[in-house]
Amino acid sequence: MRAVTWHGKRDIRVDDVADPTIEEPTDAIIRVTSTAICGSDLHLYEVFGPFIDEGDVLGHEPMGIVEAVGSQVTHIAPGDRVVIPFNIACGQCYMCDLGMQSQCETTQNHEHGTGASLFGYTRLYGQVPGGQAEYLRVPQAHYGPIKVPEGPPDEQFLFLSDVLPTAYQAVAYADVPDGGTVAVLGLGPIGQMSARMARQLGAKEVFGVDMVPERLQMAARHGIHPIDLSATDDLGAELRELTGGRGPDSVIDAVGMEAHGAGLAKTAQTLVGLLPDAVAAPLMEQAGIDRLGALQAAIDVVRRGGTLSISGVYGGAQDPLPMLTMFDKQLTIRMGQANVRRWTDDVMGFVTDESDPIGVADLTTHRLPLAEAPAAYETFQKKQDGAIKIVLEP
Numbered sequence: 001m002r003a004v005t006w007h008g009k010r011d012i013r014v015d016d017v018a019d020p021t022i023e024e025p026t027d028a029i030i031r032v033t034s035t036a037i038c039g040s041d042l043h044l045y046e047v048f049g050p051f052i053d054e055g056d057v058l059g060h061e062p063m064g065i066v067e068a069v070g071s072q073v074t075h076i077a078p079g080d081r082v083v084i085p086f087n088i089a090c091g092q093c094y095m096c097d098l099g100m101q102s103q104c105e106t107t108q109n110h111e112h113g114t115g116a117s118l119f120g121y122t123r124l125y126g127q128v129p130g131g132q133a134e135y136l137r138v139p140q141a142h143y144g145p146i147k148v149p150e151g152p153p154d155e156q157f158l159f160l161s162d163v164l165p166t167a168y169q170a171v172a173y174a175d176v177p178d179g180g181t182v183a184v185l186g187l188g189p190i191g192q193m194s195a196r197m198a199r200q201l202g203a204k205e206v207f208g209v210d211m212v213p214e215r216l217q218m219a220a221r222h223g224i225h226p227i228d229l230s231a232t233d234d235l236g237a238e239l240r241e242l243t244g245g246r247g248p249d250s251v252i253d254a255v256g257m258e259a260h261g262a263g264l265a266k267t268a269q270t271l272v273g274l275l276p277d278a279v280a281a282p283l284m285e286q287a288g289i290d291r292l293g294a295l296q297a298a299i300d301v302v303r304r305g306g307t308l309s310i311s312g313v314y315g316g317a318q319d320p321l322p323m324l325t326m327f328d329k330q331l332t333i334r335m336g337q338a339n340v341r342r343w344t345d346d347v348m349g350f351v352t353d354e355s356d357p358i359g360v361a362d363l364t365t366h367r368l369p370l371a372e373a374p375a376a377y378e379t380f381q382k383k384q385d386g387a388i389k390i391v392l393e394p
């Protein structure tokens, strides 16, 4: 089959790889009909090289048609239309029972001290072949796959795999008080949907911060108050002025480790990228290399006693953080990979509502053949051609 594979920093190709087969009674095989590129894939494209091997198949936002199931998979059958969550979780361990599927004890990666395995996401997360491919082997398929109805186009359901549950969790963790205010930093797909969800879930005012014009415009179309980072030299002051001098009750960081505007860490990330894996991997595991521009802004912007919800991915081990300010302001901070299956029932209500309350139909900017993945990654990373969310079609 054809699959999107990693070959090096900013070197993505479409190769022939072996067709997947059922290996465990809890497996399923799906024929992929749509598979999106995520901001998390851009971290693999740019900084996570030391943890990924040449030929690894990328992708963790797939949906498609069930081709085959193992003997223990009973809730889906060949021919069903399914969306595949990016976490691989068993649904029956202590952590899954707690609704912490990203920490599933059946698929945790003890060798690296990391949580549940993820599709297409480095040795740290199980090195499981990903979903940017014609076919996908789905482990733990007795639990993961979400059956969706026939009829609407794939994009109506595709984002149940990651973006929508991630956004829902970001808002839940932000704990916005009734009628309160929230600022969302970063207006990529995660920020867009977090901002829209926050409005649906009762925030009085939602601010969206980015510097890419079409991303600010998309947010404004959905009732978000856009703030152009490139037009302000003091984001904290601007947001305090808009919120009675205090700052928003909650802030969602939907940017992560590759934030713009953090010179020193950018140099460190570039240097790590030039080292051989054997040297770079332990260095990355031991030294802080995140670009902290967005996180530092979030700490400054949020009001005293407010809540910071971090959904952007960070990977540094010794990031310097302003503890004095964080302690003095008495912040609450929650973070982590989304526990996809914990939220999918809640989110399903939004995507099956014909009035499309969160505007799922207004997120995908590009639908391209899988063969065009190399150019698609570049377009998405460089934010060219108005790209906000790119869906590949195998």
Ligand SMILES: NC(=O)c1ccc[n+]([C@@H]2O[C@H](COP(=O)([O-])OP(=O)(O)OC[C@H]3O[C@@H](n4cnc5c(N)ncnc54)[C@H](O)[C@@H]3O)[C@@H](O)[C@H]2O)c1
Residues within 6 Å of the ligand: 038, 039, 040, 041, 042, 043, 162, 163, 166, 185, 186, 187, 188, 189, 190, 191, 209, 210, 211, 212, 215, 229, 254, 255, 256, 257, 258, 259, 260, 261, 293, 294, 310, 311, 312, 313, 336, 337, 338, 388
């Ligand atoms: N927690 C999870 O489970 C989970 C799931 C999916 C994605 N993510 C992470 O969420 C983040 C966003 O993903 P995405 O798909 O929306 O990616 P994206 O790259 O499209 O979005 C990031 C946005 O942040 C903006 N930005 C950069 N620096 C900024 C700054 N200093 N202030 C404000 N905005 C800034 C960029 O212009 C861009 O629009 C990534 O880090 C991704 O890895 C986490």
Ligand SMILES: [Zn+2]
Residues within 6 Å of the ligand: 038, 039, 040, 041, 060, 061, 086, 162, 163
């Ligand atoms: Zn994703």
Ligand SMILES: [Zn+2]
Residues within 6 Å of the ligand: 089, 090, 091, 092, 093, 094, 095, 096, 103, 104, 105, 106, 107
């Ligand atoms: Zn589990």
